[in-house]
Each structure stands twice: as C-alpha cells, then as structure tokens.
Amino acid sequence: MRLKISRGTMTEKLSNGDHQTTSKLPPTPSPLRNSKFLQSNMRILVTGGAGFIGSHLVDRLMENEKNEVIVVDNYFTGSKDNLRRWIGHPRFELIRHDVTEPILVEVDQIYHLACPASPIFYKHNPVKTIKTNVIGTLNMLGLAKRVGARILLTSTSEVYGDPLVHPQPESYWGNVNPIGVRSCYDEGKRVAETLMFDYHRQHGIEIRVARIFNTYGPRMNIDDGRVVSNFIAQALRGEPLTVQLPGTQTRSFCYVSDLVDGLIRLMEGENTGPINLGNPGEFTVLELAKTVKELINTEVEIKMVENTPDDPRQRKPDITKAKEVLGWEPKVKLRDGLPLMEDDFRSRLGVGKQK
Numbered sequence: 001m002r003l004k005i006s007r008g009t010m011t012e013k014l015s016n017g018d019h020q021t022t023s024k025l026p027p028t029p030s031p032l033r034n035s036k037f038l039q040s041n042m043r044i045l046v047t048g049g050a051g052f053i054g055s056h057l058v059d060r061l062m063e064n065e066k067n068e069v070i071v072v073d074n075y076f077t078g079s080k081d082n083l084r085r086w087i088g089h090p091r092f093e094l095i096r097h098d099v100t101e102p103i104l105v106e107v108d109q110i111y112h113l114a115c116p117a118s119p120i121f122y123k124h125n126p127v128k129t130i131k132t133n134v135i136g137t138l139n140m141l142g143l144a145k146r147v148g149a150r151i152l153l154t155s156t157s158e159v160y161g162d163p164l165v166h167p168q169p170e171s172y173w174g175n176v177n178p179i180g181v182r183s184c185y186d187e188g189k190r191v192a193e194t195l196m197f198d199y200h201r202q203h204g205i206e207i208r209v210a211r212i213f214n215t216y217g218p219r220m221n222i223d224d225g226r227v228v229s230n231f232i233a234q235a236l237r238g239e240p241l242t243v244q245l246p247g248t249q250t251r252s253f254c255y256v257s258d259l260v261d262g263l264i265r266l267m268e269g270e271n272t273g274p275i276n277l278g279n280p281g282e283f284t285v286l287e288l289a290k291t292v293k294e295l296i297n298t299e300v301e302i303k304m305v306e307n308t309p310d311d312p313r314q315r316k317p318d319i320t321k322a323k324e325v326l327g328w329e330p331k332v333k334l335r336d337g338l339p340l341m342e343d344d345f346r347s348r349l350g351v352g353k354q355k
C-alpha cells in the first residue's frame with residue numbers, strides 16, 4: 001500500500017508491517033528550476049499602462065505578489081509619473097514602444113489598452129488613431145497567438161455611436177457615422193473587436209472584450225479635454241465650466257477603481273464578452289456641471305459653448321450581463337467619486353482647500 005509521496009521518495013507499507021522507502025520519483029528540482037517553472041506566477045503585459053486606466057490596473061495587478069507586470073507605452077497621452085511607485089521594482093518592467101510595431105515578450109495575459117481615449121487626442125492625428133486600433137490590435141493578437149496568451153481589449157461604449165436604443169445592451173449593433181471626425185476612434189474600436197473575434201474563431205485565441213463607459217478618477221490628464229477632468233480643473237482654477245451645447249446630452253460616469261475591478265474579473269472569468277462595464281447612474285452634462293459647482297466651487301459660472309460634430313446624445317450602460325456573468329456592479333456613486341478626484345487635482349494644480 002502506498003502511504004506517502006514526498007520529495008522524490010515513496011514510502012510503502014510491507015506485508016510484515018515495516019515501512020520501506022524507495023526513490024522511484026524524479027529528484028526534487030533545483031530551487032531555480034522550481035521558481036522558474038513550478039510556481040503559479042503570472043506574467044502580464046499591459047499596453048497603454050502609463051495612461052489613466054492602465055496605471056490603476058497596474059497598481060491592482062502589482063498588489064498580487066504572484067504577478068509580474070510589463071508595461072508597453074509610447075507616452076502619447078500617458079506618463080511615467082503614473083507608474084513612479086513601480087519603477088525599479090523587481091516584478092515590474094516598463095518599455096517605451098509603439099504598439100503599431102510588433103513586439104515579442106513571453107507573457108500569459110495581455111491587457112490591451114493602448115489608444116488615445118480623449119476626443120481631443122484621438123482627433124489630433126486620426127490616421128494614427130486608426131493605425132493604433134487596427135495595426136496595434138493585430139500586433140497584440142499576433143503576440144497572443146505566438147505565446148498562447150489570453151488577451152483582453154478595452155473597447156468602448158462609442159461602438160454604439162449615437163445610440164437609438166437606451167440604455168445600451170451588448171446585443172445592440174450601434175449607430176455610428178463611418179466617415180465622421182469621431183470615426184477614427186469608434187470605427188477603429190469596432191474593427192479591433194472584429195479582429196478579436198476573428199482570431200478567436202479562426203485561431204482559437206482566448207479573448208475578452210470590455211466595452212467601457214465614461215470612466216473618471218485620479219491621474220486623468222489635467223488638460224485631457226474630457227468632461228469630468230475639464231470641469232474639475234476649471235472649478236479649481238476659478239474658470240467657467242464649459243458645457244457644450246445642448247447640455248441635455250447624457251453620460252454615465254464610472255469611478256476608476258470599480259472599472260479596474262470589472263476588467264480583472266472579466267480577464268479571470270470564462271466569458272469572452274463583449275461585456276459593458278460602466279455605472280448606470282445617468283446625468284446630463286449640465287447636471288454634472290451643477291454637481292461639480294456645488295461640491296468644488298460655488299462661485300464659478302456655467303458657460304454654454306459650441307459642441308463638436310456627432311456627439312452622442314445619450315449614453316447609459318445596461319449592465320445585466322456584467323452582473324450575471326461577472327458578479328460585478330459599480331459601488332462608487334458620482335458624488336463620492338468626484339471628491340476623490342478633486343484631492344488629486346488639487347495637489348497636482350497646487351490649489352489648497354479654502355478653510
């Protein structure tokens with residue numbers, strides 16, 4: 001009868017009741033081999049990891065001591081500053097690289113975030129935005145195929161365009177202008193989603209697709225141009241809050257820690273997606289301006305200004321699927337998240353709180 005197997009030996013009970021130890025199993029691997037091949041360490045690539053969402057994701061991944069994290073970023077809208085606390089850490093690597101060029105790194109998972117996200121940045125060089133979405137995603141899928149990694153794409157609620165269905169479930173195909181000034185981003189992300197599913201069907205790649213709705217929080221670029229960062233920076237500088245006409249357009253704002261939790265659950269779960277990740281609390285842009293004014297600076301005026309073409313008139317995620325499949329729903333309400341972002345903006349702008 002076999003009693004115990006340990007460290008390459010096997011102990012058997014003989015018929016006379018004695019125990020006999022034999023060494024039939026292979027010897028114990030050297031400590032080096034043990035750490036290289038037998039531990040359940042996960043090597044994770046985060047493209048766009050120096051950006052707003054990416055750097056918060058890196059923080060969460062690095063908290064798990066079994067993870068090694070590699071960030072690839074070209075610093076177009078991101079900054080090394082966002083990753084300051086990890087630079088020099090033995091489980092962390094930072095590589096300046098543009099995802100429109102191929103790269104080979106041995107990894108188990110890829111979070112593919114690299115892409116400018118604010119309209120002012122993605123419209124700045126639209127051809128580059130398309131290349132980043134299409135060639136960048138092709139390169140990351142090629143890498144996933146070669147090294148057998150699971151890959152997650154951060155797609156966007158912008159794939160629903162100016163939606164005619166409200167709130168938006170994942171089954172809605174969207175209402176996107178293919179030749180407008182936002183198309184480099186919207187259509188770019190739609191092609192990126194198509195590539196993900198074609199690689200999955202054709203090559204069996206393990207994919208995950210998140211459709212993220214307007215996310216805000218600390219570390220957003222102060223001059224990022226997106227509405228929450230603009231209003232908070234304007235309120236702290238004592239400048240008018242610029243509400244783009246008509247002001248009745250709606251958005252649903254998700255705090256970044258909730259979003260990162262959803263991304264990790266999606267990556268670790270079994271469902272390919274697409275899955276909406278966002279906070280269903282819906283506000284008009286004018287309501288957002290009034291809330292920022294009330295919470296941060298009651299003295300500032302609200303100024304109506306011109307809008308840009310194709311601005312979606314309403315947006316709110318249907319998160320039924322995320323609740324069912326990931327057991328996920330956001331916890332931070334807008335009124336609780338804005339003050340957390342205010343503290344970060346105050347310290348970066350050097351504006352103290354008035355007593």
Ligand SMILES: NC(=O)c1ccc[n+]([C@@H]2O[C@H](COP(=O)([O-])OP(=O)(O)OC[C@H]3O[C@@H](n4cnc5c(N)ncnc54)[C@H](O)[C@@H]3O)[C@@H](O)[C@H]2O)c1
Pocket residue numbers: 047048049050051052053054072073074075076077078079097098099100112113114115116117118132136154155156157211212213214215216
């Ligand atoms: N924040 C949101 O509300 C939101 C909503 C929907 C989807 N997303 C998606 O989430 C991802 C991250 O968005 P974010 O808000 O953190 O934006 P961000 O601009 O702060 O981060 C994007 C990062 O990608 C890097 N990058 C851009 N082009 C690159 C390239 N060619 N090669 C390598 N790196 C490149 C930038 O330097 C930056 O660090 C994007 O894919 C975006 O489309 C964000």
Ligand SMILES: O=C(O)[C@H]1O[C@H](OP(=O)(O)OP(=O)(O)OC[C@H]2O[C@@H](n3ccc(=O)[nH]c3=O)[C@H](O)[C@@H]2O)[C@H](O)[C@@H](O)[C@@H]1O
Pocket residue numbers: 117118119156157158212213214215225226227228230231242243244245249251285307308311312
């Ligand atoms: O969540 C998403 O899927 C997408 O949201 C954003 O797109 P958008 O909603 O247009 O983001 P903002 O630029 O923050 O604009 C939101 C609304 O606020 C308005 N706005 C913006 C800035 C401003 O100063 N004032 C203002 O009223 C805009 O007209 C728009 O109606 C970005 O495109 C992406 O970050 C992201 O993929």
